Amino acid sequence: MKSIFSKYLSPEKWLIRENKWACPEELNVNESVLTLGNGYVGSRGIYEEIPEGTEPGTYIAGVFDKAGAMVAELVNVPNPIDFRIIVEGEKLDITRMDVLEHERVLDLRKGILVRRTVFMDTKKRRFLYESMRFFSLFDTHVGCMQVYFKSLDREAKIIIQDAIDDSVTNAGSILEGRKRHTQVVDVSSTGELTYMCVKTYTRKIRIAYTSCLAVARGRGQGMPTLNKIFNMSIDKGETLRFTKIFTIYTSRHISQRRIKAIALRDARKAAHMGFEELLGRNTEAWRKRWAAADILIKGDEDVEKALRFNIYHMIISGKEADEDVSIGARTLSGEGYRGHVFWDTEMFLLPFYIYTRPDIARNLLMYRYNRLNPAREIAAKQGYRGTLFPWESADSGREVTPPYAKNLDGTIIEIKTMDYEHHIVADVAYGVWHYHEASKDTGFMLRAGLEIMFETARFWASRVTYNKKKKVYEIKRAMGPDEFHETVDNSAYVNIMASWNLEKAHEYYEHFSKTKGFYLRRVSRKISLSPGEVKKWKEIAGRIKVTHSKTKKIIEQFDGYLRKRDIIIKQFDKFFMPILPRNVKIRDMSKTQLVKQADVVMLLYLFPEMFSKEEAKRNYTYYIARTLHKSSLSPSIHSIVGNEVGDTARGYILFLFSLYADLKNTHRNTSEGIHAASLGGTWQACIMGFGGFRIMSGMPSFEPRLPVHWKEMSFSIKWRSRNLAIRVKDTSLEVTVFSRKKGNQLIKYFDSVYKIPFNKKITISRKR
Structure with a gap:
């Protein structure tokens, strides 16, 4: 120019x-x-x-x-x-x-x-x-x-x-x-x-x-x-x-x-x-x-620029010094979804802010905390205790999901997500845990985090029903991320997230009773929480039903899922995205095993220590063949898990689809605003997928899997008031831990743990 x-x-x-x-x-x-x-x-x-x-x-x-x-x-x-x-x-x-x-x-x-x-x-x-x-x-x-x-x-x-x-x-x-x-x-x-x-x-x-x-x-x-x-x-x-x-x-x-x-x-x-x-x-x-x-990516300037585009839009979406706003599904770039806040914020956007601007991440969680009372009212209205966050949230914290919307085929349908997609409760709790685990911001937990964790656990304890015959707790008539199947019993995603939420709330209660007893008692008095109620959470958490198929050796997405019509996706469009088989209509999706977006696969990503590599690969392989990716939330998660289980070629294709979602208008609706979940998912696919960064055993862990034409990738993350400068190559990891104090940082690199001294560049190598 x-x-x-x-x-x-x-x-x-x-x-x-x-x-x-x-x-x-x-x-x-x-x-x-x-x-x-x-x-x-x-x-x-x-x-x-x-x-x-x-x-x-x-x-x-x-x-x-x-x-x-x-x-x-x-x-x-x-x-x-x-x-x-x-x-x-x-x-x-x-x-x-x-x-x-x-x-x-x-x-x-x-x-x-x-x-x-x-x-x-x-x-x-x-x-x-x-x-x-x-x-x-x-x-x-x-x-x-x-x-x-x-x-x-x-x-x-x-x-x-x-x-x-x-x-x-x-x-x-x-x-x-x-x-x-x-x-x-x-x-x-x-x-x-x-x-x-x-x-x-x-x-x-x-x-x-x-x-x-x-x-x-x-x-x-x-x-x-x-x-x-x-x-x-x-x-x-x-x-x-x-x-x-x-x-x-x-x-x-x-x-x-x-x-x-x-x-x-x-x-x-x-x-x-x-x-x-x-x-x-x-x-x-x-x-x-x-x-x-x-x-920074050596070996692919086009991808590097596209990544910067995604990061740019997250930078202009996060507001500083305001605990009363969040980020809508289409950011501040359009009117798609009316600017409403979904679970996208905690699960897809929040990690970017946790590791680059933890102050903004804290603000996003405070937005939820400041709306606990409306969420309590929603729970009570549906007959539950604790807090039930609205599926779509705006300024007041009350439910603002519209009653009608257009389906994928253009027909007008009634919306049921606000009545059944209760996993948002555990999604917010997961965001609280993720922020605290990366920041160790005790002040936030005492002010807001504990109350969120306890009230969300309280919700799940009231949401389950006990099956005396099978001696398990069940969650009936719920909806997981796969919105093709609207009201199902014992959704694996819902049940595992609920179990985790209950277990983690119990864990926090025990920990803070020993380290910050005065503050814990103050929170407990505020919400009338007793030790007996907390003890019950742990009992429920250990007995929530999750169905495993003995024949297919996978987690069944929900009760009866494997009895539905099985359709394998065999055709793909110019972006290598699945094409719906001609003999299947949108309104009949619930009768099939076709999946809208990452559901069971989302669990594989969120809980890497819960599943063995073999379990993860079996579940990924089964569900990827039946997933249509009819949501901008889906490709990035499948990219990460695909890379982890060895499906690297497809993992890279899915990454590119997420990366260019708005630059190439791949969903054909960028005119309504930038896809926020795609922005955050792309960042995670790069850092967690190719960079191999996870929290494992309470420490930063790296198992890089760079695309073959990438020579190296460099990025920074904030970890517990320290700045970690990371450079990953195919056979080495370079780490510098910047800190104002003297000391060391434990880092896991594949199967080994290393003690990295502060303010010194350390290179760790491994054989191919």
């Missing part, structure tokens, strides 16, 4: 390019792919002129509303990226004018979006339009946009329209039309600043915008203007520069009385700093973030 902004761009291995004008079919996909953000706000990668067919989307973490909708949804708030140029009656628009040259570049390392487009109007006049914008990672309330406009052939008269567009709406869905969630409550100007405040209809959240637009000819000093629509003339070869700096605040954490004053104050500060200083601070913030999160 030969652009005035080229000097700001990173090397090619950090750049995602849109090399041509996206046709209407690709327009909304690219808007998701090129999303900018910082954890507080997400802004879809729209064209500034808002062409026909575009879906402007600006989403603020935690801002939900229900006006005109069946359930609360993430609000599409007013769009600050609205800048239009009209040249003598013709709008500069990528869908209306001829486009002679066009390119947009997302710089993953700096979080900036750069554009260069050459337009030609009906009079054959050419115009060069260049822009760069970003939402600051340093100050997450600040956004900046700079535009250069040049008339290449002759003088022209132009009209400039700069706006914060409050007419945006949320997309319609089943039984609903488009919805507008905000109304303007204040518009004013102060000095060179303009101010607008809107309020959501039902939640009454205020969103305040303050902006400043400066205009300059050439590269001279910009002059602020209050005008939002103004006329200008431009000579042939002359360049105009427009610089827009804006701030966004909400009343979620600022009182309505103070929000205007704070917004104006900080906008003045930002305007005084100017574009270059704000960009520099943003760049430095990104440098620090990448220092902890980057993955």
Whole structure:
């Protein structure tokens, strides 16, 4: 790209390019792919002129509303990226004018979006339009946009329209039309600043915008203007520069009385700093973030760049210093699933934050803790004790799963996940354990973690029924991750997760009664927990039914699964993904052994010490042949387990499918937002799969299995307040444990345990 902004761009291995004008079919996909953000706000990668067919989307973490909708949804708030140029009656628009040259570049390392487009109007006049914008990672309330406009052939008269567009709406869905969630409550100007405040209809959240637009000819000093629509003339070869700096605040954490004053104050500060200083601070913030999160691969630059794309989107999804928000299934990049939070967060996204930004991981778990009371109400309403987290969660913590949705074949079906997919209870508990095991954050456990573990265990103790004849506990009418089979008895995933949850809660109770007895008693009093109840958890945990097939020597996914019609997948598409056999209809899936996504295989991944290599291979081999991967959650998990059991070729193919889920729109719905679970699953497939990293016997363990053409892979993880720099090769592991203290770190490498001294690079080798 030969652009005035080229000097700001990173090397090619950090750049995602849109090399041509996206046709209407690709327009909304690219808007998701090129999303900018910082954890507080997400802004879809729209064209500034808002062409026909575009879906402007600006989403603020935690801002939900229900006006005109069946359930609360993430609000599409007013769009600050609205800048239009009209040249003598013709709008500069990528869908209306001829486009002679066009390119947009997302710089993953700096979080900036750069554009260069050459337009030609009906009079054959050419115009060069260049822009760069970003939402600051340093100050997450600040956004900046700079535009250069040049008339290449002759003088022209132009009209400039700069706006914060409050007419945006949320997309319609089943039984609903488009919805507008905000109304303007204040518009004013102060000095060179303009101010607008809107309020959501039902939640009454205020969103305040303050902006400043400066205009300059050439590269001279910009002059602020209050005008939002103004006329200008431009000579042939002359360049105009427009610089827009804006701030966004909400009343979620600022009182309505103070929000205007704070917004104006900080906008003045930002305007005084100017574009270059704000960009520099943003760049430095990104440098620090990448220092902890980057993955280097020698031998495959394309995969390295695609991995960075996935990591970039996780960086702009995680909010700092906010214990009241989580991450939705489509991040802050679109309205898929209405911005709701699923089990995806704890099982797929959380590990990335645990090992790169544990403070954000803690925030995500605090989001669940702060909604324990609504979860208790859900459990009580269904006749259970303890806490039952909603299958879909928004701001309140109450159940917001919509009653209807489109099935894979396009038909409208009734949704039952909120009534039966109770495994989310244990999934959240697993997230608590995972975070604590990697961080040893005792303060978190005493404040929140123990209460979550105890209340989730209490739920399972009330959810089981005792079979006197078989002397086992059963969980009936539940649903595992495989949603093709909706209400089953004794789902292996549900039962094993429940058993683990009960056992782990008992273990925590015993441990903290010895080490932090005062705090444990305080938690116990708060929730009326007795030692007798805890003792019962252990008894139940050891007797929950899990069915093993003696003939096939596998775990049966649920009671009666192996009696269903057995169909082996034999056809695959261009991505090597399974094709549904022609003689099977979507509505008949429950009558077959076909599986939607990782279910039993998910257990093989979550509990590597629970299954022998032989058991894992038998179960993986059986279920992979029957899994359709009709969820973005599936390929990454099968990739990891496939690598572990020796199915490396397929493991790599599944990794690539997950890796390129959004870059190549493999699920055909990236237009609705980036697939959050795919982002986190891809990271895990790389670090846990190829890097072979797991927690084994309470220590970091590595059994690398690099693809044959990868020479080495380097990454960092945070482990109990230490930074581990890891470099894996085919026959060696290089480890540096950075710590402010003196000491050693135990590391397991395949079957041997090594004592690694702090702050010293150690290389461990092995024979092939």
